[in-house]
Amino acid sequence: MATYTYVEVPGVPLLPIVPGAAHKWHAVIPTSRARGDVFALNVRVDDIWGNPTADCPAGPFRLKGNGPIAALPDEVRFQPGAKALRIEGLKVNAPGLIVIDVLDAGGQKVVSSNTLVAKDELSLRPYWGDLHAQSGETIGSGSALDYIVFGRDYAFLDMIGHQGNDFQITQRFWSKLNSLMREWNAPGRFVTLPGYEWSGNTALGGDRNVFYKDESLPIRRSSHALVADRSDVETDCWDARALFSALGPDFSQTVVWAHCGGRYADIAYAHDHALERSVEIHSSWGTFEWLAADAFQQGYRVGIVGNSDGHKGRPGSEPPGASLFGALGGLTCYWMKELTRDCLFDALQSRHHYATTGSRVHLMVDVQLADSGTVWTDDPRVPGARSHTSDVVMMGDIVSCSARCVALHATIVADSAILCIEVRRGSEILETIRPNGKLPMGRRYRIEWSGAEYRGRARQTVWDGTLRVEGAEIVSANPINFLNPDRPLKQVSRTELSWSSITTGNYAGIDLVLSGDDAAIKIETAVGELAVSLADVGHAPTIRKFGKLARELRISRQPDEYAVTASELRRDIDLVPGDNPLWICASFADGHQAWSSPIYFIGQQ
Template identity: 30%
Template sequence: MKTLSDEELTNLAGNYFAPKGLYRHTKGLPFLGSLECNTKTLIAGQWTELIVEYTVGASGLADGAWIKGTFKFYSDWALFQTSDPKEDNYVSLEYTPGPLHEGQTAATVQSLAVRFDQKGHERPFQKAIIVIIVDGDMNPGDKITVRIGDRRWGSRGTRVQTFVEDKFLMRWYIDPVGTSRFAPIKPDIAFPIKSGPVARVKTITPRVVRPGVPAPLHVHTEDIWGNATADLGNLKAEVKLIKVGSKAEVVQTKTLPFAAQGWTVMNDTYEFVKDGDYDLVVAVSVDASLPIPRPLYSDLHVHSDDTVGTNSTTYNFSYAKEIAGLDVVGYTANDFNITKEKWEHTLEIIKRVDSPGEFVVFPGTEWCGNSAAGGDHNVVFLDDPKTSQPEFPFDKKGNVARSFEWNEDGPAELIPGAWPLDEVYATYAHSPESHLLIPHVGGRRCNLAWHHPQLERLLEIGTAWGLFEWLLRDAVKRGWKLGVSANSDEHRGRCGGGVPGTAVFGTKVGLTGVLADKLERGEVAKALRARRTFATTGERLVGIVRTDNGHLQGDDVFVKDNEKLVLRYSFFGAGGYSSIEAWDASGRILHRDLQKEAETHATASTPRKIRVTWGGARVYDRYREAVWHGSILLPGAVISHIRPFGGVLHNAEDEIKQFSQNQVVFETRTSGDFDGVDI
C-alpha cells in the first residue's frame, strides 16, 4: 500500500492508538532492511577486517528470524570461525537498538547466535554466515554489526580470497518471520578484489619447436598468489636469447615494454634457425625431427561467470590468450546451470574471438551427472559454430540434451533431461567426429564402468581439483583406449595459469599438449580425437612417443606375432625428471629411476642428498585435500641447505623450512599431487 497521509489514515482506519510517528518512519524504510560495508576494494590474499552493518527494515525481525551473509562456493576466502576471538577469521556480532518513538515498545531480543556453514545456502551462494535472533524480536531501525575477522582481540583479521575478481559479491538473505524461507537484501555488497604487488616474472614459450617455425613468447608479472598484476607503468623486460653450450652465445637481446594499462604483459615472437637448446629464462629446444611444427597448449575446461566461474567469458578468453599464452581453449558451461540466453550469447563471443592460426576456441558443456549415473563428462563441440549449431540445450530431434536445469533463474521443479550417461551417448553418437566426450574428476567423479569408445577419446587426469593418476590406471586396467588430458576446470578466472588457493582447488591447473600440424579448428579437432595429446601439471613440458614408421601416441599400431616394436620417447622439461614409467593393463612395464642414474655419474665431491616426498589425497571425491604436518630429523648429520619442490612452490601458505642444523619441518596440503624436499 502507498504511504497514507494523516487525513487518509483517519478516513480509512478511524480512531486507533499507535506509537507516534512510527508509521511514517516505518514506511520510509526498505522493507527487508539495508546494508553498509566498510570496504570498497581489497587486494587478493590480504588480511583485513570486514565490517557489515545491517539496519532492520520495515519488516522488523521476529523471534527466530534468520539473516545469512553468503558468497560463492568456489571462493577460497579463509573459512570463518565463531569460537575463539583471539584466532584469525573470527566472526562477532553486536546489537544496537534504534531510537524509540513515543509509545513504541522496546525490542525484546535477548541474544544473537552466529555460525558459519560451508553449505548454508543454495549454489552458487553456498558459504554462509548465519545469524539467528534469539528469544525476542527487533524493531525497524535496530542495527546488527557483523565483524568478519574481528581484530579487537589481537588477531590478524580475515584472509581475503587469493584470486582477483572484478565484482566480488556478498549476498545477504533474510527470513524476517522465522519461516526458513529467504529473500535477498538488495543491493548486494560488491567490491573488486585486485592483484597485489609484483612477486615474480613468468615467461612462457613452447618447450620445443622445429627450425624456422615462429615461436610465441609471453612474459607477464604475477603477485604472490599467481594473479597477473595490472596497471603498472614504466616496466620493461630485457629478453636475452642464449644458445646453450660451452660458450653460452647470446644470439639476440631485446628490450620490450610491458603494457602500462591493464595486465602487465608483453608478447613477442622468435624464430630459431639452427637445432639446439636455447635459454629464454625457460628452456627452448629446436629439433628438426619433431613430428609437428611445435606442440600446441590447450585448456579444454574453462568456466566463466555464465555459470560457476569468475569474471566474464571475454575476460577468461583474454586471460587465456594474453597471460597464459594458450593456443586452444575449450569453453565449458555446467549444463544444468547455463541458461539458453547465456549459452547463445557465449556462442556469439566464441565466433568473434576464434582466429585460425592464432587462437582456437571450442564451445562445450559439462554434463553434471552424479557418479552413480556415470559422473561428470565434458562435451566438446568440435565443429565450427559459425556453420554448425551445437546440439545444446536440445538435440536435433528436440530432446533435452542436458542433465537437468537447475539455477537461480530456473524452474521450480527439477526434471531430468539426458540422464543417466547412456542418454548422453544416445544424443551424440550419431556424429562422433563432431564431438569429444572427456570423463573427468571434479565435484562429481566420473565412473569408468561407462565407456563409449567412439565418443570418449581423452581422459582428464589433472585439474585445479587435483591430480588423478589413479583414474588413468583404472582406465588402462579396464582396457579402455584413451588419450590423456589435463586442464584447469578453472572457477577463478585464470585458465591455463591458476595456482592453488586454500579451498577445494588444491593443485596448479593442468595443460593438454596437442600434436597437431596446424593451429586450425579442423586439425586440432582431428588430433584430439586421434588421442595425439600429452598432459602436464601446468608447466610447458612435452612428451612425445613414436615408432620408427611415424606412428605417434594415440595411434593404433598393428604388430605381428614375434615382431619387435621399438618405441622412442622424447621428454622435454626444465627442472629435471625424477623417473620415467610405462604401464599397461598388467602393471608397470618400464621404469627408469633418473635420480639413481644421476648418482652413478656423480663425482666424489658431489654433496650427499636425501630426497623425501609425500603426497596423495584423502578421498577420491570432492573434498580430497590431505593435510600434512611433519618433521624430518637427521641425527648426526649437518644440513647444508634444502630445496623444496612440488605443489608447495605454488601455495604461499604452505611451508617447508629448515628448523635446525639437523631438522626440517613442513606444513603442506596435497590433492593427489606431491610435495617434497631435497636435503
C-alpha cells in the first residue's frame, strides 16, 4: 500500500488476469463542437465485466458518418493486440447532429457513437472527466501510471484526477503522484488535476475531495493512520472545519467537493462557501440526491458532479463488478473555453458542469434575462467575490437580478429515449415532462426498484424477487441496470421472471413486453410487494414506497417503440424570495440519468 512497507513472501504464485471475449463495443466522440472544430473518434470493445479486450477482429471496419462531418476515413483497423482505436482529424463542417456508425466487414453495424451536437459557434465547449477515483498505491488496483493511461486511452476522458485516501498517502507517493500529474498534463489533449481525498469520518465532517490548481500545495491529511513517517503530522486536519481553515488562504487555488463513499460527508457539520463548490451525487457507490438536498436545506450554493470513485484502476469506465458496489461509475461534463487546467479550474469554481451516471448525453440549461443581472463566480457571501454583468446565465451561475419570473431553457440530446425530465427548484419538483407520453401506449411495461437502506456503508438494498403475470404471456423481458453478470434476470416460464438485484440509491428494473394488456402483475421482492391490474397502469408510474432512503417499487406503461431522444423545453418560473436553485434531472430508457448544476437565482425579498 502507500506506506511502502513490504515484507517479501517466498514462492508466491503469479496468476495472470486477462480480459475475456468481446462483449460490448463503445464509440465515443465529443458531445458538442462548433463549425470548423477538429475532433477524434475513439473505439474500444469490452468483455462481459467491462474490461477492454483485444479478443476481437482487427478489421477492416467501415465508418459511416451521419450528419455534417468531414475527413472521415472509409475504413480503419485495430493494430495487433490493441484494445482501443483513435481516429483523429475529423471535422465539423456545418450545424446539425453527428453520429458515426462502425460497421464490420460484412456491413453489419457493430456500434454507433454518441451524438455530437454541431453548432455554428460556441463560446464554451463540453469536455468529459472523472476526477475522483484511486489506484493500487492507496486502495485499488494497478499503478497510478496505469490509471492515468486507462483514463486517457481506454475510457477516452478529456481530464482526470487521482483521489487517494489521505491516510495512506506517504510523502514519497505524494511526490510521485504530483510528478505524474505534471508529466501527463497536455493542454488541448488531456488535462490532469492534482489532489487527494480528505478521508475523515462522518462525525468529523466526512469525505471531501481536494483539488489543487498546481502541484506545489501540500497534502493536509485527516490522519497519518497508515503513514509511518510522521515528520509532517503537524499539517494534519482532524476534522473538516480544520481542513477548511487550513485551505482557506489558498481558496483561489483550491476546490473542494463533498461526496458519499465509505464515510459520507456531513455538510451540515462543516462547509466553506469559498472552497466547497460542488457535491457528488453519483458514483460507483450509488446515487445520492440527498446530499444535494442537504446543501439546499443549509442554503449552500453548490454544483452537481458525478464520478466513479472507483478502486479498480478504471477511471471513466468502471462497472461495479462482483463486489458490493452497486452502480456504474459516473462522469461529469465541464463547459470550458478550451482544454487546459486553468479553464478546468474556471469551470470548477463557476460550477459550469453537469453529472451523468456514465453516459455521454448533451445537456445545456440557460436563461436569457430581460435585463442584465449580476452573475457571481464566487458565492456573494465570500469576501471579494468575483462577478460580472450579463443577460445570459447558465448552469452553475449565481444570479442577482430584478426579475420576478425567468424563462428556463433546457436542451437535451441523448442516444436513448428520454423517459422523463424533472424541472426542480432545490428539492421541489416543479414539473415532470414525459416526452414519449404523447405516443400511443403499447403492451410494454417498465418495472423499476430503487433506493438504499441508509447513508453509510452497507447501504445496499436487496431486491431479490419474482414477477408473475396472470392473463397474458411474456413476449420479452430485458434487464435495466443489471450490472453484475453473475446476477442475471431469469425467465422461469412463459409467465414468470426471477432475479437477484441490489440498489444503492440508484435504480434497476425490467423492460417487459406482454402478449396482451387484459392482465395482472404481481411483484414480490425481499423488500415488499406490488400487485396491479394492468388496466390501472398508465404512463405516469404507479408507485409503492417502502421508506428508508427512497426505497420504491414502480410500474408504468410505455409505447411499443420510443421516438423522442432529444428535447428542448422552455418554462416560465416565478421566483420566490431567497434562493431559487433551478435545475434539471433527466432519466433515460437505458437506465442512465443526468443532472445539471443549478442556476441560483437570488429572489427579491
